[in-house]
Amino acid sequence: MAALPETAVNVLAPQPPKRELSREWRSFWRNPLAIAGMVLLGFLVLFSWVGPHVWTVNPQTFDLSKIASPPGPGHPLGTDSVGRDVLARLMLGGQVSLVVGFASAVVGVTVGSLYGLISAHFGGIVDSVMMRIIDITFAIPGIFLLLLFDSIFTPSATLLVFIIAILSWQGIARIVRSEVLSLRERDFVEAARALGASSWRIITKHYLPNALGPIIVYGTFAVGNGILTIAGLSFLGLGLPPPNPNWGGMLSDGMNYLFVNGWWLVYPPGLLIVFAQLGANFLGDAFNQAFDPRLRQGK
Amino acid sequence: MLKYSARRLLEAIPTLLGVFILSFFLVHAVPGNPAVIMLGTHATRHNIAMVTQEFGLNKPLPVQFLIWLWQLLHGNLGTSFTYNQSVWSLIWQNVPRDLSIVGIGTLLASVLSILQGLYQAKVRGSLPDQAITWVAYFLYSMPIFWLAVLLILWFSIDIPIFPPGGIQDPTQTVVTFGTWAAHIALPVICIALATVAYAGRFMRASVVDSLVQDYVRTARAKGTSEFSVLMKHAFRNSLLPQITLLGFSVPSLFAGALFVEEVFNYPGLGLLFWNAAGSRDYPIILGTTAVIGVLTVAGNLLADLLYGLADPRIAYD
Numbered sequence: 001m002a003a004l005p006e007t008a009v010n011v012l013a014p015q016p017p018k019r020e021l022s023r024e025w026r027s028f029w030r031n032p033l034a035i036a037g038m039v040l041l042g043f044l045v046l047f048s049w050v051g052p053h054v055w056t057v058n059p060q061t062f063d064l065s066k067i068a069s070p071p072g073p074g075h076p077l078g079t080d081s082v083g084r085d086v087l088a089r090l091m092l093g094g095q096v097s098l099v100v101g102f103a104s105a106v107v108g109v110t111v112g113s114l115y116g117l118i119s120a121h122f123g124g125i126v127d128s129v130m131m132r133i134i135d136i137t138f139a140i141p142g143i144f145l146l147l148l149f150d151s152i153f154t155p156s157a158t159l160l161v162f163i164i165a166i167l168s169w170q171g172i173a174r175i176v177r178s179e180v181l182s183l184r185e186r187d188f189v190e191a192a193r194a195l196g197a198s199s200w201r202i203i204t205k206h207y208l209p210n211a212l213g214p215i216i217v218y219g220t221f222a223v224g225n226g227i228l229t230i231a232g233l234s235f236l237g238l239g240l241p242p243p244n245p246n247w248g249g250m251l252s253d254g255m256n257y258l259f260v261n262g263w264w265l266v267y268p269p270g271l272l273i274v275f276a277q278l279g280a281n282f283l284g285d286a287f288n289q290a291f292d293p294r295l296r297q298g299k
Numbered sequence: 300m301l302k303y304s305a306r307r308l309l310e311a312i313p314t315l316l317g318v319f320i321l322s323f324f325l326v327h328a329v330p331g332n333p334a335v336i337m338l339g340t341h342a343t344r345h346n347i348a349m350v351t352q353e354f355g356l357n358k359p360l361p362v363q364f365l366i367w368l369w370q371l372l373h374g375n376l377g378t379s380f381t382y383n384q385s386v387w388s389l390i391w392q393n394v395p396r397d398l399s400i401v402g403i404g405t406l407l408a409s410v411l412s413i414l415q416g417l418y419q420a421k422v423r424g425s426l427p428d429q430a431i432t433w434v435a436y437f438l439y440s441m442p443i444f445w446l447a448v449l450l451i452l453w454f455s456i457d458i459p460i461f462p463p464g465g466i467q468d469p470t471q472t473v474v475t476f477g478t479w480a481a482h483i484a485l486p487v488i489c490i491a492l493a494t495v496a497y498a499g500r501f502m503r504a505s506v507v508d509s510l511v512q513d514y515v516r517t518a519r520a521k522g523t524s525e526f527s528v529l530m531k532h533a534f535r536n537s538l539l540p541q542i543t544l545l546g547f548s549v550p551s552l553f554a555g556a557l558f559v560e561e562v563f564n565y566p567g568l569g570l571l572f573w574n575a576a577g578s579r580d581y582p583i584i585l586g587t588t589a590v591i592g593v594l595t596v597a598g599n600l601l602a603d604l605l606y607g608l609a610d611p612r613i614a615y616d
Contacts, residue, residue, distance in 0.1 A: 136317035139595040143554050143569075144588050147576040148325050228442055232558065235444050236573075251445060255562070258452055258463075266452060270445035277440035 024213075028290035037282030040275050047272075048094030059088035060243050071264050078264035081253055090268055093245035097276065100157055101227030104164035108226075109219040112169035113211070116176030117203060120184065131177070134170045142167040150238045157240065164229045172218045179211040213291030220287055224280025231273045247273050304604055311596050318592040319371070323364050326584055371589060377582035381575070386586035389571060396466065397567040400483050401556050404490030405545065411495045416502025416537065417529055420510055423503075432503075438496035443555050447489045447562035454485060461485050464564035486563050493555060494548075501544055505537040512536075539606060546602020549595045 028034050052059075057075075063083035071078045077086040119130040149163045183189055189206050197205075231248030233239045239246050247269040254265025351357050355366060370377060376386035415435075419428045438446075455463040461484045466474070506529075509515065515532050523531075557569030564570075568587055575583035 132314060132317065135314045135596075135599075136321060138550070139314060139318045139592045140322055140588065141550050141553055141591050141595075143557055144322065144572070144584075144591075145325070147573075148329060152329055224440075231442055232444065235442075235558070236561065248442070248444075251448065255448055258448070258456060261456070263452075266448055270442070270449070273442050273445065274437065274440050277442075278436065281436065281440055 024290045028286055031286040031289060033282045033289070034286035037279045037284075037286060040279030040282065044094060044098060044272070044276055044279065048091050048098055051091040051094075052088065055087055055091065057085045057088045059085060059092045059245060061085070070262075077268055078262075080250065080265060081256065086250070086264060086268065089245040089250060090247070090272060093247050093250060093269070094272065096157060096240065096244060097227050097230055097247055097273075100160050100164065100230045101223050101225075101276070103161045104168070104226040104229075105219050105222035107161060108165035108168040108222055109172050109215060111165065112172035113176045113215055115169065116173040117180055117207060117211075119173070120177040120180035121199065121203065121207070123184075127177075131174075134173060138170055146233060146238060150233075155238065155240055160230055160233070160240070164226050167229065168222055168225060172215065172222070175214050175218060176211050179214055180207050183207055183210055213287075217284055217287045217291060220280055220284035224277045224284070227276045227280070228273065307600055307603060311600055315592060315596055318596075319368060319589060320364070322585060322588045322592070323367060324360065326581055326588075327360055327363075329579065367585065376586035376589070379575070379583050380580045381578045382580075382583075386582045389583065390568065390586060390590060393566060393568045393571050396565070397556060397560075397569075400486040400490060400559065400565065400567070401552055403483070404487045405494055405552065407487065407491040408494035408498055409541065409545065411491065412499035412502045413534070413537075413541070415495065415499040416504075416506045417534060419499075419503040420506035420533065421525075421529065423507060432500075435496055435500050438492060439500065441493075441496075442558075443489065443493045444558040444562055446493060447485075447559055450485045450489055451562070464562070466565060482565075486559050486565055489559050489563075490552075490555060494552075498541065498544060502537060502541060505539075505541075506533045509533045509536040542605050543602045546598045546605065549598035550591065553591050553594075 061084060063079065066075070066079045066083040067081060069075065069079045069083070075085050075087070077090070080086055080089065115130065119127045145166065146163060149159070149166075153159050183206065189202060192202055192206060230239060230246065231251070234246035234248035235252045237249070237252070239249055242249075250269040251266065251273075254262055254269065256262075257265050355363060358366070367377070374387070376390070378385055379389060382389060415431065419431055422428050451463045455461050462482055463485075464482075466479075466482050510528075510533050512532075515528055518528050518532055519525075553569065556567060557573060559565065560567045560569040561573065568591070571583060572587040574580075575587070
């Protein structure tokens with residue numbers, strides 16, 4: 001049958017059930033988890049970007065007369081192994097952690113969503129092959145890939161974004177795929193197809209808006225995981241090369257002062273990583289509860 | 300069920316082959332000749348050529364891969380460049396140590412998370428329930444390496460109960476049960492806490508889920524005691540997701556173990572791999588990756604099959 005003009009498609013096709021975004025957002029804003037998550041992440045953003053304007057000590061200045069000195073005047077959180085100010089370094093390190101965590105989540109979720117969309121939309125052999133590839137990449141330990149990439153390339157923030165994204169796209173690909181597979185059989189999609197809507201139209205107007213909930217939820221958790229991964233990499237010494245500070249790297253540096261009770265090198269960086277993770281997890285759970293009607297009613 | 304199991308087993312073969320191919324070529328994409336690294340800075344060109352020849356590093360990559368795969372299928376993972384010892388024996392030295400911390404840690408976590416889930420579901424909405432949820436949130440958001448560092452700080456420095464790392468005291472030559480237990484205590488606690496943080500949350504959700512089911516209401520209506528409702532109905536039905544969760548978490552368990560081994564300086568597969576990566580020891584890198592890949596695929600398969608066994612409603616065609 002000849003394709004109808006777009007306008008006819010619009011008029012004739014049974015409209016998909018309207019997603020009442022407003023109700024979901026209202027539920028989201030009423031959730032204390034959402035507020036807690038935003039307060040935590042907001043604090044970290046302020047700390048990392050506004051902080052350096054308030055606390056203007058240079059995070060890279062060495063002071064070998066003050067190696068690993070405890071908190072005191074001039075250094076509210078003490079100094080590290082070469083006498084640099086810990087507070088200033090935490091702020092600078094926060095910028096890298098948050099940007100890399102956020103960017104890697106965006107890249108990973110975009111790639112994964114597209115992958116899942118394509119896999120489910122075409123189905124058949126394409127789907128089987130694409131899903132098998134996911135199984136394979138899932139069975140290779142992520143740390144193995146990290147080590148390899150790290151030894152092939154010199155780490156830069158951009159490279160870290162892509163490495164972390166490579167480790168995290170499979171989950172959302174599977175979720176979007178199963179979402180699209182169930183949408184494909186729904187009446188409104190069937191009708192759109194029967195009326196000659198293009199693949200592009202079906203994907204952008206029907207699949208994506210309906211899969212948006214899980215994508216947002218997963219993406220939020222992915223930000224937290226990205227921050228955790230870069231901290232872990234830096235902890236192992238695979239992060240950005242010095243003198244770039246990172247919470248994970250500062251923590252591993254602090255391990256050398258465990259036996260002399262260098263608590264100011266152990267607690268602050270760890271707590272900041274936890275704050276970031278907690279913030280992302282709170283927000284993710286709040287989104288999850290807002291988008292999942294079962295959880296929303298249960299609340 | 301038998302047919303399904305057989306099909307799943309067959310499906311695992313191309314997956315594993317893909318894992319082997321991908322990891323082999325990725326490892327060889329790393330620049331640098333291992334022969335040069337192995338021989339150090341004083342190597343002569345002649346020596347390098349000899350070692351390259353000896354380890355077959357001058358053959359085309361696909362040929363090297365086929366040789367490696369052929370050996371692998373015969374249970375031979377090659378000889379380590381740096382330890383001059385077979386990779387199998389190295390892996391076998393490390394696997395039991397890993398199993399003792401990961402195995403005991405996971406077991407402990409399973410028991411704890413089941414208890415936590417049952418208790419929280421029983422008293423859901425109450426103050427203790429909320430308190431546990433918040434603590435679990437915090438624990439869940441903690442990087443495992445920070446947890447490990449804190450455990451050392453608290454339990455071997457501030458209150459010196461356990462040794463901070465290693466597997467035996469430097470002065471001892473024979474490892475007794477006591478020293479073994481003391482040395483694995485902190486790594487086990489670390490893995491258990493990290494695992495219980497997410498498994499417990501999961502368990503609570505699934506127990507709550509099964510408590511509102513009709514069969515539970517029926518059981519209650521028939522006058523079944525609350526304990527029996529929890530144990531016979533809620534508990535058994537919540538085990539399913541727990542099984543799946545553990546089956547699918549093999550790779551993350553190994554990744555977590557690497558950090559734990561690194562912090563506690565505890566020799567296991569993770570540290571073996573980590574050191575091999577530093578020295579470009581291809582056979583060890585590939586061998587451990589292959590072993591972990593096989594374990595991951597096996598874990599997924601086992602989780603799938605156990606799920607089917609535990610829930611008769613799931614029909615496999």
